[in-house]
Amino acid sequence: MTIDRKQAPEFRAIDNINLLRPAHQKLDNGCNIFCFNSGDQELVRIEWIFGNQHFNPEKPLLNVAVNTMLTEGTSKLTAAQIADKVDFYGAFLQVDYGYDNSVVTLYSLNKHLQHTLPVLKDVLTDSIFPEKELETYIRNQQQKLQVSMQKNDFVARRAFSKALYGDTLYGLNADADTYKTLHREDMLIHFKQMYQPSNCTIIIAGKIEPGILELITNTFDKGWTNGDVKSDTSQPDVKSASEHFYFTEKPDALQSAIRMGLPVINRTHKDFPALQVLNTVLGGYFGSRLMANIREDKGYTYGIGSGISSFKHAGAMFVATEVGADVCKAAITEIEKEIELLKTELISEEELSLVRNYMLGSLLGSLENVFSHADKFKNLYFAGLDYDYYDRYVDAVKTVTAGHLKELANEYLNLDKFYKVVVGKM
Known part of the structure; x- marks a missing residue:
């Protein structure tokens, strides 16, 4: 068989994810x-x-x-x-x-x-x-x-x-x-x-x-029995601090660490899959906006990213990086600028298509063996979800519109409610 190396392999969209069930x-x-x-x-x-x-x-x-x-x-x-x-x-x-x-x-x-x-x-x-x-x-x-x-x-x-x-x-x-x-x-x-x-x-x-x-x-x-006192796995209510800015000065620091973010929904909320798309656009992969701006364009850092933490009783969206101490304030300004752009401008279809393919490819690539399938199950089971979550996740990634992502940005990414932590120099 002759291979035409000038012809790119045929592109195929991911239709669905087949997960093993236990x-x-x-x-x-x-x-x-x-x-x-x-x-x-x-x-x-x-x-x-x-x-x-x-x-x-x-x-x-x-x-x-x-x-x-x-x-x-x-x-x-x-x-x-x-x-x-x-x-x-x-x-x-x-x-x-x-x-x-x-x-x-x-x-x-x-x-x-x-x-x-x-x-x-x-x-x-x-x-x-x-x-x-x-x-x-x-x-x-x-x-x-x-x-x-x-x-x-x-x-x-x-x-x-x-x-x-x-x-x-x-x-x-x-x-x-x-x-x-x-x-x-x-x-x-x-x-x-x-x-x-x-x-x-x-x-x-x-x-x-x-x-x-x-x-x-x-x-x-056999031989493994329960004790007289039942396990108490309930947890105290999460109460965030009233203060939103924290600065720890280190006069000799060459770099400053920045953490910014706020409490958001966790995996059980219907908006969570689409919010993950928004997070990926912002800072969830190497080609993200934060990387393009603050690493590639400004040269303030070797790496920057955003993520969503989903726990049983809480969730948060955050941005994390370490930048040169002399550009710390400028980096924060650029981070806030990128967040505001998500709230005011529609994401282009080209960028959204790239993010969709990245997310679906990452999900498919993460299912390399039976252990990976078990890990996906744990995400569902301990959050009280069923396998239809991944159906909804794939559907949200494939169909979410730029308009809806803009609405989510305005609903969840209120900069006035962000917690900001800086350790180093400003």
Whole structure:
């Protein structure tokens, strides 16, 4: 076959996105299990996902500290023994803390699950948070914080989150003294209340052979019971600060970190897909307006972007960058200018078409394997949405008009309500 390299490949629009859907079952102890059975390799990823406990401002670090220290030892296994047992079978174990949920993830070959699952069950039912390891954790976190506080972007991100989300999991701003509130007794109580089956969702993705699901369900149904106190995953109402401008001066700074934004809707709102299109035009990809203006034209920064944070109890749209300290004010002016243009001028069809193709291509490209499909499901499940969300998302990206985007810009992007954080020099 002869290929004509002067002829571009035929362009085809993306009509729809086909997502794998999981099988579901609920164990007698209340734990929900979702299975994505696909793939050729004898490998599975199993995630144990727990809703974070109610935020207590007097003990603000319990959720993150308990999750991080789950693998630091049980009454039967030390941290080193846990790591050795997992490594011996070529498996991989990690813990991840998120604002709404905490996750324990195991990657394991199918043939070794009979050996790796008991280790996980021990971790999830019998973690003891040894005093020595807790002292080490506190010391390490204090040292990491001390280093991070020298970075302007880190300080700006903290201040921005605190202003938008206040005394909640989303606005947590720990300092060195905050770590002194961690006590082993509190962590044990928190662990027993949070890490119980009625507060757990297990998501399995990979090649789920006959007998694998039965092994998992038997391991995490029998002998894993709920405690006397039910998990309290409710959260305080988000109350944003009354002050909208925050400046932390660093006289020797060569660059200033900028964070700007405001509370907006989250994924559950009908306008969210179209608002994502608007965000992409503004600063959501390399060819965005912010990049074209502030990086390419003005040369104020190496990178700038905007994004939308969607949490269970909140959402925000933000712009983030680091610019030369001598052009900080000018950069803010240009950011505001680009936002105002979205409110006063229609986006051209050429630009909108480019953004549409980018967004749909990114969505399609993100579905590279069964794990990716499971990740998309998590976005839906923990937001209380169904698969029709992605149908609406694709439809909104393909059909939203410049006029509607202009209306959304005027409805959601009120510069008078923006929170602005600058760390460095102005």
